[in-house]
Every structure is written in C-alpha cells, then in structure tokens.
Amino acid sequence: MVEVKPNHLIKVKRNQVFAFTMLSLAAALTVLILLAIVIYVMSQGLSVISMEFLLDSPKSMGAEGGIYPAIVGTIYLVGLVILIAAPIGVGTAIYLNEYMPDGRFKSVLRFATELLAAIPSIVHGMFGFLFFVIALGDYTGGWSILSGALTGVVMILPIIIRASEEALRSVSNNLKEGSLALGTTRWYTIKKIVLPLAIPGITTSIILAIGRVIGETAAFLLTLGGSLLLATTVFDGARTLALHLYLVAMETGNTEMAFGTGAVLIVLILIINLAATGLFKLLVRRFSA
C-alpha cells in the first residue's frame, strides 16, 4: 500500500504535464492560425490600400476606386445599432434580474431570448426585409441604414440581454442587501452598487455585439440595399465593409480589392475593440473611484 502512493503521484504528475503541454499547444495553434489569417489578408490587401482607396468612392461595382462609402456605412450602422440596442438590452436585463419576480413568465421570456439568439442571421435578414424594408418601408426608407440597424438590433439584443444579465447576477446579494438595509431605494442600489460592478461584463457584451454587426453579411444583404453611394441620412441605402467585400468578390471577382477591404475591416475591428476596452477601463475607474 505504501509503495502505491508515490507511483500514483508520479502518474498524476505525468498526466498534468501531458495535459498542460496539450493545452499550451492548442492555445499556440489558435494564435498561429489567427495570425496566419491576419497576415495573409493584410499581405494580399496591402498593395491596394492607399489614401485614395480609403477616401474615394468605388467605381465599376467596386472593381476599381475606393471604399469610403462602405467605411462610413459600417460606422453609421454599428453606431445606430448600439445606440438603440444597448439601452434596451441593458434595461431589459436590469428589469429581468432586479425587478421581475421569479415565475413562469420570466422563464418564458428567458427561453425566448435564448431562442432568438440561436436564429440564423439569414432568417433575421428575411424578417428584416419583410418587416422593416417592405411593411414599414414608408417610415424606414425601404432599404436603408435604419432598416439594417433595426434588423441588427433584433439580432444582437439577445446577446446583450443574456450577457448583461449574467453580469448583473454575479453581483453579490450581500452587497445589495447591505445597500438596501441603509435605507436606499432599489434604483439607487442598482445605480451605485450593481451597475458599477456589472459594467465590465456589460461592456464585454456590447463589444461582442459590435463584432457581430461588423462581421455580419446575410442579414444586411437583405436590408441595407448595398448602395455604393455615400449615405448621408439613416434613410439612405448603404453597405458595410463586410457586405462590400462579399459583393466585390462575388460580382466583380476582383480579389485584390476584396482583400484590401478585408484588411481595412480587420484594422477597423481592432480599433473598435481597443476603443471599447479603453472605454471599459475608464468606466471601471470612474465608478470605483
């Protein structure tokens, strides 16, 4: 019996070393693949990137010229989606988590949110097309940034609601009770204790949502209209960089221009992520000070 123990321990140790090696290899592989893709796209696209490419309008369906309208379209769309979805999503999460009593209705609502999150984006696109573009066309301008944004909102609301709820739920009940027991209202407690602690999680959910909007093509193909013109209002049609990439590759076959767009898309995602992370750190510092 006494001899078994060290053997056993050695085996545990060996298993640990093995597991650790495999996990680090997997992690390294992931990073490598990611880097390879980024480097490949960049190297293919870099040759076409220039000031003109960034600031000119496309010619011949995007086979020539620049991508300025698509950059502007992307920023408009993401901005509008977040502007609408963030308050609704976070508000819903707060209501669900802090005010609504547990019960059947709440379970149904949660289930519906899960379901909504699992719907393929092309179905969202179809819905957006029929509802926002056609049925509400008089108000949304038909194929337009507004129609696309509303479709995007429906698509990402479940992401924001679920992740925000998760973040709110993680705030310890002891702290909430501590605040309420001092004679503060529920809303004051949410504002001063719950939200500051949940802000990191909520911000992450919004960054995820932004990523989803920037990368999405199917839903916006059917709702944005894919206009090559520079959008000036939310009622104008537009295209995003991802959509532009897809359309250029499919319609003109000009892979150089497509890769150029891809490279810009990657850089834009990087910038937005960095900005959001910075914003998040700022928020945390402000709230915890």
Added chain:
Amino acid sequence: MTNQKESNAIIEIEDLDFYYNQTKALKNVSLDINKNEVFAFIGPSGCGKTTLLRVLNRMNDLIPKTRVVGKVQIEGHDIYDPNVDVVQLRKSVGTVFQKPNPFPISIFDNVAYGPKAHGIKNKKELMEIVEESLRQAALWDEVKDRLNDSATGLSGGQQQRLCIARVMAVKPEIILMDEPTSALDPIATLKVEELINELKQNYTVVIVTHNMEQAARVSDKTALFLNGSIIETNETNQLFTNPKEQETEDYITGKFG
C-alpha cells in the same frame, strides 16, 4: 391600559407568525424591547433568530413568498402597515450583517454612502459625519490616513467596524446585528463588543449570537429561541444564572444546540 413599562418599549412584537412559503419559521412570538437596551437572541441553528431580526426592518420582503402574520410595532407604528415607507423604516432600523460586506469603494465612500443616498451633498458635512461615525465605531485612528483606500483592503475586524460605522452614519434608532463577530478573531471580537457597550447610550441594539459568553457580556436582556418559538425572555444574568424553563437550562448547560 398602557403602564410605564410598556410605553418604554421601542419594539413591540405581538403574536407573530412568519412563513417561508408554507414553512412556518416563527410561531406565536411576542416580545418587547426597550429603548437603549442591548437585547440578545440566542438559540440553536435554524431556530429563527435571523428571521426575526429581518422581520424588524422588513428585509424579508426581499425574499419571495414570505408572509408575516401578527403585529410588529416600532415606536408605536405598525411597520407592516401598507402605508409604511420601507426605505424610511430601514433608515431608522440599521443592520450589521454576519459577514462584513463593505462596498468595493473607498473607506470614506462606504461611510458616506447612506448620508449621500439621503441627500446630503455638502463635502464638509459629509466629512464630519464620516469622522464622527468612524470614531463611534472605534475605527477612526486606524483609517484616518487612508480614507481614500479601498475598503476591501481592510482586515475582517476592521471591515466589520466599518460596516457598523456605515450604519451609524445614517443615524438610526435601532441597530440590528446578526452574529456580528462570528467572522472575527478574539481581539477584533473584543473591540466590537466594547463598541456595543458604548452604543447603548444612544441606540437600541438587537444582537443575534451563538456565543453565550458574548450574550452575557454585552446584553441586558436575552431571549432563547427554539424551533421558531421563544422559550424564555429575561434579564440576561437572570436567564443564565436562574433559568425558569427546563429547556433554557438544558441549552445553557450545553445539553443541546
């Protein structure tokens, strides 16, 4: 028919039953607690001490499907009257929890939290309240040079005294303490106990404790709970030296619990 003794009671509980869902956690509890008195609840685990404490500032309202039957009066007002402002009630009946729960903000902001919530904005006024409360909680000397540090960096005992200061900053009439020293070492415990002795000059204190020596050291009166009922209430030294009920004697001599 109110005689002198009764009109002295700041908390009057009459025939109180309390339910979690269908489970009856308090049965027919009646109790008077006088102003500026330290009142201890003792009894074995699960007998309803915390439940009764949370009845007194309606913290149980936060737990779904709970129900109160009977009458609870504080300063002559029925606190379960539908017109009662629960936020006001909790302002005058403060709570110190079993586990120290400082907010993850600065020491200053922890103490100023209540006053700020109740509308005090003036920096100087807040500073005065914070200093006074920290002094009352016997913490001022230890933290006066680092009021802007995070409260979570304090030791357990300091955190608990901070929580006491946080309650005092709201200037309650009554302070409820649920096993306030169970997470503390003996020295920190002693400090909190000394503090409780000070507190009764200005406050009424209701304290739950598992520690009978503690009840004997800090309280004027004690009630023994068993299975949701109060078995015996008496002057603390009477209860410990001269119990009237057999169950009380069994409990204090360690036959169960």
